[in-house]
Amino acid sequence: MNRNKKLLCVLLSVLFLTIPMGIAAFSPSGSTTTIADTSIPAADYDFTNRREPISILVFNQYSDNTGAGEWDHTMGELKAEYGYTFEYDNLTDYTELETRIVEYDVLLLVEQELATYAQMDTVAAAWDGFIGGWVDDGGIVICMDHWSTSEIAYHPTARILNNTGLMRIYNSTARIGASITITNSFDPLAFGVSAYTGPSGSSSFDTPDGDTIFSTGGQTVVAHRYMGLGHVVMLGFDMYNIDPNPRTILANAVRLTRLAVFDNSHYQTSNPNSGFNNFANEIQQNYGFAIATMNTWDESLIEISDVLVAGNGESPIPYNSVEIDFVKGFVASGGGLLIATDWGRWGNNTVSLLGGFGFARNSSGSVVFDSDENGGDPSQPIYGVGNIANHSTTFGVSTIQMYYGSAFTTIPAAAKPLILTDSDGTEGWAGGGLAAGLAVAASLIYGAGRVIALTDGDFLADINWDGDATPDFFDENNEVFATGMMNWLSAAGIPExxxxxxxxxxxxxxxxxxxxxxxxxxxxxxxxxxxxxxxxxxxxxxxxxxxxxxxxxxxxxxxxxxxxxxxxxxxxxxxxxxxxxxxxxxxxxxxxxxxxxxxxxxxxxxxxxxxxxxxxxxxxxxxxxxxxxxxxxxxxxxxxxxxxxxxxxxxxxxxxxxxxxxxxxxxxxxxxxxxxxxxxxxxxxxxxxxxxxxxxxxxxxxxxxxxxxxxxxxxxxxxxxxxIENRAPIVDVVFPNGGEILNVTQFIEWTAVDPNRDELTFELFISDNNGSDWTSLTSGLTGFAWSWNTTLHDDSNSYMIRVVASDGMLTGQDESDDPFTLDNFDELPPPGEPFDPTLIAIIGAGVLVVVIILVILMKRGGGGKK
Structure with a gap:
């Protein structure tokens, strides 16, 4: 699992400046108006959102770094097997690790054959306080070691693991020429590897920590420990002699940065070792995925993965409510999920899981067909560009073939159909009725995570339903779409x-x-x-x-x-x-x-x-x-x-x-x-x-x-x-902005815009002392006006309004340019202050007039004598 897997993208705030663009006159060839400005300090970017390229820090302070030494062989073989798509730097001074490690996904401890035990113990003591936490947060430590009586010490590198608590290694034994067998073929380190003969420098050991993946003579040769959200791998070989199987094991350890877990605990029809082998090989060898098979439900394994693949199978073991809730939480927190269902009973195991995310396939058990665009059987429809959405998963995809699959009758409102059936009357259900414009594949952003749901498991399979000598997985552009889906899912946790x-x-x-x-x-x-x-x-x-x-x-x-x-x-x-x-x-x-x-x-x-x-x-x-x-x-x-x-x-x-x-x-x-x-x-x-x-x-x-x-x-x-770096919203107070005299109910108004088009919420504040102190009026607003009852506040000429806009991560704010006045209440003179005589005379005259009028009216309304 990529060490950044569970960290939501932390977008940094930088000062946003709008610079007027002056257009300079065309200069002669070779001249320029601006060269590199090296005076501007670089921002401290935190690329928790970057998954590619992966980065490796190689500790080689005490390794053999000559042209035919272990460092050279290790890096050469890693490039040959993993591919030339990673970044690496060498760590030649162990004291620098604490300040540098946060920048890397993998710490590779090349065999330190020139080190003494004392030197390795010193290194371990320097790293002990932080390296475990780095692994818990998603880091990967890979340790390579050897056994040879001719060297300064045997298994010196393993002492780093021992003395930092990452993995306890005991009883090292030379295993040169020994038969090395696979102990756990479902572990990601074992995928694509055969039993092999131990090359020069091979060793075995005892460890109470982690799982034994390869062994010989009752001892471990390769161990894998899941630790928090990270991994610790101990390899009992040093790559002095090059062998294709240790090379693949090493590459698989690096591939743990992108871990795909195939669920095989719910009566799945296929798994990476049988049925989905081509699919698993393709994403492993060409896209850097580590491949794990989960035979029994294991929440800790899912939690550490990047993508969970839930394949189709018959009904005996459906997903229960507890498992569904866990998977929904895994996805919502930044995980990727691929659900491959199928028609009838061959997809029954996934029905409840699909339902948890709002998908429903045809429940009648009928196959979807296309009468004119198919692979020789209407139930093997071929979908072309008119059926295929414009999406990362479909880049390079012009046709897709499916085999005896179903279609979704319901997808979530937020889902995006990736592949649709025809709508020309040639499509339908084998049991009767049209199946026009239905999704057979769809994507969904769910919380911080991502989901893709398919209605045909055979599309990913090794089987050859159409008898053309090509497995279904390689028909048309099926493999391009399949790998595109996995790549898109592996980026879950990053806002799209x-x-x-x-x-x-x-x-x-x-x-x-x-x-x-x-x-x-x-x-x-x-x-x-x-x-x-x-x-x-x-x-x-x-x-x-x-x-x-x-x-x-x-x-x-x-x-x-x-x-x-x-x-x-x-x-x-x-x-x-x-x-x-x-x-x-x-x-x-x-x-x-x-x-x-x-x-x-x-x-x-x-x-x-x-x-x-x-x-x-x-x-x-x-x-x-x-x-x-x-x-x-x-x-x-x-x-x-x-x-x-x-x-x-x-x-x-x-x-x-x-x-x-x-x-x-x-x-x-x-x-x-x-x-x-x-x-x-x-x-x-x-x-x-x-x-x-x-x-x-x-x-x-x-x-x-x-x-x-x-x-x-x-x-x-x-x-x-x-x-696309997140920038703070820009907000402007429109009313009241200073100098107004307000009473009764007024609308506070503002404008706002977000450079990244994020949805905004607003909180309003009021100050009654010219901006020295602020009190919240209301929050959670989504519009640009709010009705304000000014009578709830005392009259004063020192009021100001502040509007704070939030995009969920960053905020922007604006305030009234100047104070404004609230004037709702007539004020009586303070106690002891004399009344204005003119005012008294006016009031008295008014009262006298009213009395005279009332007397006249009473006399006229009285009628005759008694």
Whole structure:
């Protein structure tokens, strides 16, 4: 489980400034108006909301760090098995761990073969006070060790676990050449691993803590302890000799950052080892999931997971009310849940669980069919683009095939259908009746968590219902949809924001080329959608608009929509490049004070480059101090262009100023901005002069796609977070705002806007001493006016009103500009003060007139004599 799993996204408050955008004149090629401003201190960002890339801190102070040593083999094998999609740093001084550990998901203790017992005991003593708490909060500690009489000490690294209380290790025994067997095949460390022969340095041990996953000779070789929300893993090998099985075990330990638990305790038809093997393999090997199978109901295992998969099965073991309440709590607190039901009795075990979240499938036991779009059997419908929603889970999905499934007759009001049946009369129920426009897959935000419900379990299965020699899981784009669902679910706990990719102006790179980028954003909590034609309605729904340069010019109305979107608080991420690859976006970014260089060509470097002078390294003084650059130490760009001006914005990354950077068209490129950020109205803009930055292409042939080169991935995660970073509401008191004289009932009025479009609530305060003290009048308001009975307060000329707006995390407030007066009551003179004689005369005259009139009326109304 990712250590940030249960922490709701803590969005930080930064000072919001609206900067007028001055448009600078076009500068000659190679010149610029703004370079990286390194005087601005970086904000202390807390990326509890970032799930990708995962980060590993490797302790190698006493390890063999030579080219053929354990450190080199360990990192090489981890990259080969896990993939080149993680960030890591080395910890070469154990005293720094306490200040650095909070920045990482995994602490990897490479075998410390050069250490003595005394040195390891010293390390453990320094870490003992905090490392256990870090694990409890979701951290993962992986310890690798060896046994050899030729070394300084055997099992030295394990002493760190022993002396910090993470895991007790005793009776180490050499197991070189021993037969290592699987003891617990359902543990995530064992998935995809076979029995193997212990390589050089292998050892076994005794431990009373955790579970034994691999063993030999009655002792443990690999142990796994679930601890709080985290994990402790002890590996009885050091990777000196490379073996594919220990390599997979190590990668599985790192994959615990994204743990999927498959429930097998409710009569499920399939599990990862049988029936869902292709599904489990796909998300493990290509998307970094650890795979656990839960054979008996275990709330502690669910609690530590990122995604719970509840597959279909027959009726003997349905989910009971206690289990349903627990799962609902797990999801509401930030968990992901995939429910795969089916038709008839093959989905009966999930009916109650579905009902807990407001879903209901067809209860008649009938199969849904499609008579014209199917895989040869009407009960194996194929759903095309007209049936498939625009959603992160469906990116790259053009067709999906299902097999003898059902459909939902009821879904929650807040649910989003992902796949719908036809509505052309060709769809129906095998038992009779139409099944038009029904959801067969739907997503739901539930509390802080996420749910996806499916009506066909075979869609994920290894079985081959249509007899085409391809398992159901790999038919059509089934596996793409399946992995998309798991990626979206794994980001549960992060408030969902929508990223809209504009594909309307024919970008230079196909939409499909951004697949890895779309997955990257999905894993970080965003819902990635796209538009092939420009639609203002889609732009208005987005939190961030990705605007790649293309071959079609943006129209003036389209530019106006984009400018309005940003000014109202939207985030804009612009992708362009050199020469002609920035012409279409230049009129757009010009509105925000930015301008790409269209004539200089690509930027080349004579010293800071990889392979070719156009694959440029940016580090050190090239990087600005800005919140986006937090944790970014190096950026790699390929054939990139640059900016003529960034106006009042900030150059986040600039070229060298030592004369080594040039334009391919000629001339030096000294201090040229290549990535910039600015603000406009309530919104924010990030513009990049390298189209290749978020792509998976490997132009420098280092096995890392561009997006994962150096700190490119960290930059992208930071940039998108900055674009949607929570900002405080802006509120303005309209009435009373100062100088008014009020009485009886009046309406207090205000206006408010939230840059992130969050729902707002308001609390009103009153001061009767010119703002020195404040008392709450009312709270929980959602409108922009409140009826106020002023007679409940004494008359005074020192009143002021304060309105506080809250988005649930941050607040903004405004007060009356000046005091106002309440005047409801006529005041009598204070005791002892003489009455005004003129006033007495007036009152007396009035009384006399009234008496005279009354006497006259009485006489006239008296009638005749008695």
């Amino acid at each position: 924001k929508t990223v809209l990719f504009d594909n309307s102006n024919t970008p230079a790179v196909s939409l499909a080329s951004f697949n890895v980028f779309a997955t990257f954003l999905t894993l970080n909590g965003y819902n990635f959608i796209w538009m092939n034609q420009f639609h203002e309605s889609l732009v208005s729904q987005a939190d961030i608009l990705i605007l790649p340069d293309g071959v079609t010019n943006f129209t003036i109305p389209e530019i106006s929509v984009i400018v309005d979107f940003v000014s109202r608080g939207g985030g804009l991420f612009v992708l362009a490049d050199n020469t002609v690859f920035c012409e279409q976006v230049n009129p757009v970014v010009f509105e925000f004070g930015l301008q790409y260089n269209e004539t200089g060509g690509a930027i080349t470097e004579s010293d800071d480059f990889i392979n070719a002078g156009t694959y440029v390294i940016h580090d050190g003084d090239n990087l600005a101090n800005h919140p986006i650059m937090t944790g970014v130490e190096r950026i790699e760009l390929d054939l990139n262009g640059g900016f003529v001006t960034v106006g009042a914005g900030t150059a986040l990354v600039s070229t060298d100023t030592d004369g080594t950077a040039s334009w391919s068209a000629g001339g030096l490129a000294i201090g040229v901005p290549v990535i910039a950020a600015t603000t406009f109205g309530m919104g924010r803009v990030v513009a990049v002069a390298d189209y290749n930055l978020p792509l998976s292409s490997d132009y420098d042939s280092d096995n890392y796609g561009n997006i994962y080169d150096s700190d490119n991935d960290v930059f992208l995660a930071n940039a998108f977070y900055w674009l």
